[in-house]
Amino acid sequence: MSSATPPGWYPDPSGQHGTRWWDGAGWTQHVGPPTAQMPRPRIADSVRTDTVFVWLMALLPLITLPLLFVYQPHFRFEVIGPSHVRTVDPRSVYTGGYFLVQGVSVLLYGVDVLLAYFDHRELKRRGVVRPFRWPWAFLSPIVYVIGRYVVVCKVAPGRPMWPLWTYIAVVVIGGVFGVIRAVAQFQQMLP
Incomplete structure (x- = not known):
């Protein structure tokens, strides 16, 4: 100095x-x-804040719903030990459908992270200063989408947040459907 x-x-x-x-x-x-840090400057009203990438992130969980029908375990029971304990045969649980669902889930997780990166890059291109960091999608894609809209509300207040509400609705519907499916499978295991 x-x-x-x-x-x-x-x-x-x-x-x-x-x-x-x-x-x-x-x-x-x-x-x-x-x-x-300096506050983020607002962006013009003509600049759209919803990108195709955030919409894809919001709708991507819908792909997993049909996959729940791919995994159809037929539980077989076996008796083990001298006390004749009845247990589920693990070979009846870990089927090809199980590994397919797991593999597709990992693939979709990677796609979500990639979409978050592209969304972050697009928001910067549209003039958003310091958009929400895309690596938060590694924790969970919904964390990225929520954080993204916290920043968007600062730079473009009053804009609709349809991808966020769509994502939340899809996750809630998928969660309810998954619980119903899990209860039906556990009932098969009961004696």
Whole structure:
């Protein structure tokens, strides 16, 4: 910093602290927290905030519903041990349909992460400053979609959030359907 620089808080040149006081002639021992990030600027009303990628993320769970019919275990029971304990034969649970459903689920997870990356990139292209980070989709795609709309509400308040509500509805419907299916399968296992 030069002597022409007025006194004030500036980024710490050592990188150890957020800010350090410059007294006009040199750095002092007074340090402070990092400066707050600038607020995100609003985008024009003509700029669309919903991308094809977020819509695909919202509708992608619908692909898994028909897969629930692919997995049709026929539970076989066997008696093991001297006390004749009745248990499910694991070969009747881990069928080809089971592994197909698991493989497609992993593939869809990867597709969701990729869609989050493309959505993030598209939002930046449309002028959104610091859009929600796409790696949050690794935790769960719904985390990314919710976080994305938190940011969108800041840069484009009042815009409809149809992909978010669609995603939530699809997840809830799929969850109810999955629980009903699981209860029906567990009833097969009961003596």
